[in-house]
Amino acid sequence: MGSTVHVIEATIVTPSEPTPTRVLALSALDSQLFLRFTIEYLLVYNAHPGLDRRATTARVKAALAKALIPYYPLAGRVRAKPDGSGTGLEVVCRAQGVLFIEARSDHNVNEFEKAPRFVTQWRKLLSFHVADVLKGAPPLVVQLTWLKDGNAALGVGINHCLCDGIGSAEFLNSFAELASTSQTKFAEFKFKPKPVWDRHLLNPSPFKPTRNNTNNNSLSHPEFNRVPDLCGFLARFSNERLVPTSFIFDKTSLNELKKVAFSTSRPGESNYTSFEVLSAHIWRSWARALSLPSNQMLKLLFSIDVRNRVKPSLPSGYYGNAFVLGCAQTSVKDLTEKGLGYVTMLVKRAKERVDSEFVKSVVELLSHSRACPDSVGVLILSQWSRLGLEKVDLGLGKPVHVGPICCDRYCLLSPVFNQTDAVKVMVAVPTAAAQRYEHLVRSFYL
Template sequence: MGSLVHVKEATIVTPCEPTPSRVLSLSALDSQLFLRFTIEYLLVYEGHPGLDQRATVARVKAALGKALVPYYPFAGRVRAKPDGSGLEVVCRAQGVWFVEASSDHSVNEFGRAPRFVTQWRKFLSFQVADVLKGAPPLVVQLTWLKDGNAALGVGITHCLCDGIGSAEFLNSFAELASTSQTKFSEFKFKPKPVWDRHLLNPAPCKPSRNNNNNNNHSLSHPEFNRVPDLCGFQARFSNERLVPTSFIFNKTSLNELKKVAFSTSRLSEANYTSFEVLSAHIWRSWGRALNLPSNQILKLLFSINVRERVKPSLPSGYYGNAFVLGCAQTSVKDLTEKGLGYATMLVKRAKERVDGEFVKSVVESVSQGRASPDSVGVLILSQWSRLGLEKVDFGMGRPVQVGPVCCDRYCLLLPVFNQTDAVKATVAVPTSAYPRYEHLVRSFCS
């Protein structure tokens, strides 16, 4: 049984001022096949049980209409280009969905892992199954909880923006909702949204230096390479029930992981970040818990922001997809036996590979070869803890919980309320792997 959520009203909100009527091209990175889904955030607010609900809904809807003026592509519709070369947005101020709902859930239920993957599905009632079939790219749902608190579900089509871009939008939207009426019309967006998608397209009239185009990207980009499925990996994740997990790592536990990584590393490579050791620890725990054949290749894919890695750097306020996938890859045997330091070193090296030339070659691969990451042996990890989602305040205070609408097989690193040095890691694992994963992720052994 899912959440009991009752939709009170669903309306289309359009920009509150005239916006340009045009067709905008999305970049080669935006148009990637694996980005044709919706980023779904769930923000939970506590501490305002006496809030005037009607006034709050009016403020949020007004703020949404105002935010859609500079972010007018969110009120458009995404479609494939007629020549099949990528995606574009038809901007005619068509509008976005705003939903008001009520629920029988209370705020304290969101602090632990959901009982099943889709438990909170109805906190974003309108799902966009296919972004190219004319649905609004943005859906916002404000749900009132039974204790008078609130949850905000937000769905944003990933091909229009990345995590950083969507968080910038949400923070401006929220700031507008908490701005007084006298200052509302003079509100300045910081940063000012920038489209400029052409900056992440392949250079014109520059053919690849290699004629053997079919396999070339595989050699330099393991994230796009296919590996053999030696153990029914895909079937297992498709057929076996997945169990959501949630673990908080505070500063002390992150320092403990660094010590373990240091003790199993070559000294010259032991200067590791919290992200590197934590992602390696989760990857190892996941890989070991699945009990796979020793020669099965496993990959950890994680997003790397390239705004400052390309030359010239992208302008402040660029909200399109400006990331590439880092890829750490090894066998089950090596991941299991060589210790945390080895896995952390693989993550660190995957990050260091990404420079301006690397980004150019990714752009070429995805635009010419339609390259896309495989799912065999892959754990995808995304760092939401650094996006600024924990600051999104609609006049109800900062969210006490930040996470996805559905806990899935992808691992998310999330912020923890009032603990700036802590990270919550959520991922759903097959039922048969759950007990061992829980044990391994809690034990900081080498």
């Protein structure tokens, strides 16, 4: 059974000063079908002995209200554009507010050092779960939970249509810095970077036709193409209980993975990054553990930040969705038999495809269709370890744990407390594959 969480207070927090009343259009990247969900972060803190909980809660609420002044769209409500197309979204900004929850729990801080026992064990640390982000729910929910041992957890749910990982982390760091700022400096607080809306910068209208901009555009974008389900892939993930897993890769193990990748690569391959070798190793271990048919096609999808890949670059402080999906694709046979170097090369090539022209073609495609990644044969991986979440300090110190509220079939790379070069990998796999997956993840040379 899950641990008990009791809600002490649930209240709507509005911007502490008047904000513009307007309707703001979201970009084609913001409006994608597969982003219509809530990003759910969990940050856990070792609180100082003798901490005044009432004063801390008041500081957090005041900081949230002030942060909502420049980030006022987060206090609005997201809806479909009334043109009936179904492809575009907008946010109605009338300072409707965000939901703040204070709670207490019988969790303790040591529980978060390992994977949860089941997918939803930490669900109540963000008690208000938004099932449909277009049904009028607040785009932002913040829950401060006091743990049994006197420590604290911060659960944050943020509508993915409004922010990507980088944008949401910038907001959280500004909000947290406000919460830890003295009263004398609170009024003069400067947001760094200053939040920038400017979603029009990713509109298709200024774009000229590109090399990929054809009637068969989707053929240039394997991330949106479907592959046949030869093994009841979707049914397995729907019907079999998923087991959460958590592994830490430190600098030594990441360097070891790089050596293995080079030793199994073609001559002349250039340097691999830690992300490339780690994501390849995780994808390969996951595929081998599932024991899929050798001719089943598999994909690894991962987000690629395009802020500095588009021309001109997006301005600092742009907090909307500014990423496209990288897609590595191959058969089970090649993925499992050709070695880590081959798989790492697939990831590297997927990253290299993404330039300004590629981004334009994605925007064009999404502006005129309901293109959406399929789930068959897909492992989705998201890199939270480079967002700056490990710096979110509410005045309680840096978080000792950063991860998702629910550990599910999407793979997350998270930062590790006090280990700058280390990465925590969290993903839930079907029960029958869990033991083999854990063995393969630990075995670099198999």
